[in-house]
């Protein structure tokens with residue numbers, strides 16, 4: 001089902017310049033986005049728009065997810081943490097690119113969404129992705145350090161524990177900003193123990209990251 005819609009979406013994302021890396025294009029072609037979308041709005045799965053997944057949360061538009069994944073230089077074999085599992089779609093794409101068993105972890109603060117994400121991942125063949133319930137602003141120390149961390153909800157600044165859990169040479173991508181609509185997609189590389197190279201990669205809009213670690217005013 002929806003194969004043609006998915007193929008057309010990928011073609012558009014390539015044509016518009018959102019997708020260019022071979023392995024990420026292949027992942028978008030392979031992962032069935034509609035399996036991660038609530039049934040009543042499934043027909044919108046391959047439109048380039050964010051969709052509601054319940055509990056006031058959203059799955060990002062495909063073009064935004066393309067920007068996120070392309071900006072992080074994901075490669076096979078990396079150990080990756082996603083903060084904000086939601087539907088599990090993003091985690092499935094990461095799993096497809098990284099390709100190695102037991103090296104993709106995703107943390108979600110809302111129980112029901114973790115369950116939703118887990119079920120979707122399992123049904124689509126990515127049941128090996130480990131979904132953890134918890135506060136991702138504190139990272140996931142137990143499995144650190146990480147090659148890549150991908151944050152899919154917005155904070156006023158990069159949560160410090162996440163930066164500290166990066167390997168030297170590791171990268172984190174996260175939306176950062178104070179305003180609900182106007183945020184910036186940041187990619188930061190940990191160059192040394194205390195050295196971080198931060199790049200801004202354009203505007204974005206995400207739901208808030210709600211947690212207790214990392215910045216003084218956090219939820």
Ligand code: SAH
Nearest residue numbers: 059084086087090108109136152209210211
């Ligand atoms: N990546 C998801 C999109 C998730 S929307 C997908 O592919 O569908 C952002 C998610 O981050 C929401 O599910 C929200 O509950 C979660 N979230 C917000 N703050 C969090 C925190 N501190 N720790 C873990 N998850 C968090």
